[in-house]
Amino acid sequence: MGGRIKLLPEYLANQIAAGEVVQRPASVVKELMENAVDAGAKHIKLIVKDGGKTLIQVIDDGTGMDETDARMAFERHATSKISSTEDLFNIRTKGFRGEALASVASVAHVEMRTKPAGSDLGTLIRIEGGKVVLQEPVQTPVGTNIAVKNLFFNVPARRKFLKSPQVEMRHVIDEFQRIALAYPELAFTLIHNGNEVYHLYPGNLYQRITAVFGKKMGDRLLPLEQETDYVRISGYTGKPEFAKLRRGEQFFFVNKRFVKSPYLHKAVMDAYGGLIGERKIPSYFIFFDIDPQHVDVNIHPTKTEIKFDDEATVYNLLRATVRHALGKFDQMPSLDFEGGILPDFRPAKPGKTYTEPSVQVSPSFNPFTEGTDKPFDKPSRKEIDRFTGFVSAANDFPSGEADNPLAVFDDTENDTGDASFQWADKYIVTYVRDGLLLVHQYRAHVSVLYEEFLQELKQGSVPSQLLMFPWETDYLPAELELLEKHRKVLEKSGIRFEIDGEVFRITAAPTGFDNRHLKRFMDELLAQLSEEIPAGEDDLNKYLALRLAQASAIGTGQTLSKDEQQKLLARLFSLENPRYAPDGKKNFITLSENEINNRFL
Numbered sequence: 289m290g291g292r293i294k295l296l297p298e299y300l301a302n303q304i305a306a307g308e309v310v311q312r313p314a315s316v317v318k319e320l321m322e323n324a325v326d327a328g329a330k331h332i333k334l335i336v337k338d339g340g341k342t343l344i345q346v347i348d349d350g351t352g353m354d355e356t357d358a359r360m361a362f363e364r365h366a367t368s369k370i371s372s373t374e375d376l377f378n379i380r381t382k383g384f385r386g387e388a389l390a391s392v393a394s395v396a397h398v399e400m401r402t403k404p405a406g407s408d409l410g411t412l413i414r415i416e417g418g419k420v421v422l423q424e425p426v427q428t429p430v431g432t433n434i435a436v437k438n439l440f441f442n443v444p445a446r447r448k449f450l451k452s453p454q455v456e457m458r459h460v461i462d463e464f465q466r467i468a469l470a471y472p473e474l475a476f477t478l479i480h481n482g483n484e485v486y487h488l489y490p491g492n493l494y495q496r497i498t499a500v501f502g503k504k505m506g507d508r509l510l511p512l513e514q515e516t517d518y519v520r521i522s523g524y525t526g527k528p529e530f531a532k533l534r535r536g537e538q539f540f541f542v543n544k545r546f547v548k549s550p551y552l553h554k555a556v557m558d559a560y561g562g563l564i565g566e567r568k569i570p571s572y573f574i575f576f577d578i579d580p581q582h583v584d585v586n587i588h589p590t591k592t593e594i595k596f597d598d599e600a601t602v603y604n605l606l607r608a609t610v611r612h613a614l615g616k617f618d619q620m621p622s623l624d625f626e627g628g629i630l631p632d633f634r635p636a637k638p639g640k641t642y643t644e645p646s647v648q649v650s651p652s653f654n655p656f657t658e659g660t661d662k663p664f665d666k667p668s669r670k671e672i673d674r675f676t677g678f679v680s681a682a683n684d685f686p687s688g689e690a691d692n693p694l695a696v697f698d699d700t701e702n703d704t705g706d707a708s709f710q711w712a713d714k715y716i717v718t719y720v721r722d723g724l725l726l727v728h729q730y731r732a733h734v735s736v737l738y739e740e741f742l743q744e745l746k747q748g749s750v751p752s753q754l755l756m757f758p759w760e761t762d763y764l765p766a767e768l769e770l771l772e773k774h775r776k777v778l779e780k781s782g783i784r785f786e787i788d789g790e791v792f793r794i795t796a797a798p799t800g801f802d803n804r805h806l807k808r809f810m811d812e813l814l815a816q817l818s819e820e821i822p823a824g825e826d827d828l829n830k831y832l833a834l835r836l837a838q839a840s841a842i843g844t845g846q847t848l849s850k851d852e853q854q855k856l857l858a859r860l861f862s863l864e865n866p867r868y869a870p871d872g873k874k875n876f877i878t879l880s881e882n883e884i885n886n887r888f889l
């Protein structure tokens with residue numbers, strides 16, 4: 289062995305993005321861990337003291353270095369990873385500049401033990417502020433063990449500007465996580481001030497993400513995958529309902545290198561569109577595998593910025609892939625009544641609690657003094673109902689229906705028209721056994737219509753109705769072509785149209801469709817049809833059903849009669865999953881009696 293590491297010729301060294309490599313302890317962590325990855329290590333151990341201000345040590349079981357290389361490694365522009373300009377455009381390793389160890393060694397006390405396979409003895413090198421102060425043979429396992437102490441000991445101004453150990457540790461953990469996520473097949477350990485922070489076993493990406501961020505994170509992700517000749521995109525993206533206001537777990541990896549990219553981030557955000565609240569950001573762990581010829585990593589000294597030679601393609605593909613993931617999995621958590629997500633909201637079973645015979649209202653009853661023992665132990669539910677203006681539909685339940693959790697809404701025999709009321713022309717408020725239910729009327733209606741449209745689409749087509757006044761608009765020739773090409777899809781959705789020169793004329797629309805939404809429906813459909821990845825039959829049906837439902841649902845601001853309210857509730861709760869709208873948003877919220885009681889404490 290020996291002589292693997294070579295000095296870069298000057299012309300090549302000059303082509304490399306120059307700049308500060310070591311800014312803080314976390315930069316050292318990044319460089320040392322990347323070297324361990326490049327050395328083919330299977331297990332990488334990071335030991336840190338005081339957020340890295342006192343010690344940063346990385347122990348790997350990679351190839352190690354012989355005596356000559358051990359010394360060469362600390363020279364500027366000395367690397368085993370590239371040797372020509374051509375190599376610069378075919379980078380598969382994390383390192384390529386031959387800068388990191390030289391930079392680190394110039395501002396710290398460094399001690400390295402390293403041994404390649406097949407050697408009896410390894411090499412120990414001690415360097416202080418760039419000067420070799422010791423080199424001798426040493427007993428050490430195969431691999432490299434490098435310790436960096438007293439960072440910036442010789443640059444007091446830099447040392448002074450380091451933040452508290454806690455803040456520096458936060459940055460160290462960020463770097464550690466980025467590398468651990470990029471290499472789930474490797475084992476990692478992180479020890480801070482003698483405490484084990486992470487011990488990560490080799491596994492797949494999903495296992496690694498949950499090992500790093502906790503089991504809960506696993507339930508919040510949707511897988512994504514897309515492959516073209518140019519790039520392969522894979523990984524996970526967050527379910528919309530878990531998007532957060534603060535930036536959190538957003539990761540892009542290009543050829544297993546963590547990169548920051550506002551441009552790609554925008555593509556993801558774009559894909560979420562209206563699915564998440566304004567200013568909310570979803571989590572994502574997105575990997576790009578691409579021929580290194582198509583990426584430039586030599587833009588910034590820290591290598592966290594990259595450039596694809598065809599940025600627009602990556603952007604569009606990423607957006608489409610994320611959209612596809614969001615659509616495909618519907619973001620519908622499986623609702624399980626038995627599992628207890630909704631157990632508190634079963635309507636009352638006729639039984640002792642609710643069958644107080646004709647209750648007299650006590651004139652002395654004061655609802656604000658709890659625990660008045662007489663004449664009633666507690667205000668009965670019926671009294672509460674009177675106070676709130678509700679009549680408990682639950683009381684009227686024939687026992688046979690008691691097991692149907694939401695039979696209250698199917699109860700057409702007893703006129704339960706009083707069991708709900710509309711509030712703010714937006715919510716339907718209703719009463720179930722253990723509390724109040726506030727139903728979002730628009731979303732509830734979308735959910736109901738979505739299922740109906742989906743059925744119709746699956747069975748063939750949505751019934752449509754001739755428009756009394758055909759709707760016309762102008763489209764670009766390319767758009768008209770696209771619409772013509774997808775005539776079948778449109779007809780399936782109940783839209784009949786003619787193309788007359790540049791005029792696009794809709795002559796029939798689905799029954800119940802609100803024609804004020806035609807323009808938006810068409811524009812969105814066009815955007816969807818022009819997606820690079822054509823949606824499969826199933827996905828397209830879901831997409832159409834959702835858009836049709838949104839365009840046909842009664843809006844917020846629309847007054848509903850009691851009868852309409854009851855019908856809507858009955859339809860909503862006959863759905864398999866009434867809790868969520870097809871776009872993942874909540875259809876209703878509940879206020880349990882307990883919650884309400886607590887508000888009165």
Ligand SMILES: Nc1ncnc2c1ncn2[C@@H]1O[C@H](COP(=O)(O)OP(=O)(O)OP(=O)(O)O)[C@@H](O)[C@H]1O
Nearest residue numbers: 323324327361367368383384385386387388389432
């Ligand atoms: N942990 C290690 N195991 C084996 N060899 C290593 C290790 N760390 C460094 N080396 C060797 O030392 C060389 C110099 O490392 P250094 O980090 O300074 O540069 P680089 O990794 O080549 O490029 P970059 O500056 O981009 O990181 C590497 O090219 C590699 O051959």
Ligand SMILES: [Mg+2]
Nearest residue numbers: 319323383388
């Ligand atoms: Mg390196």
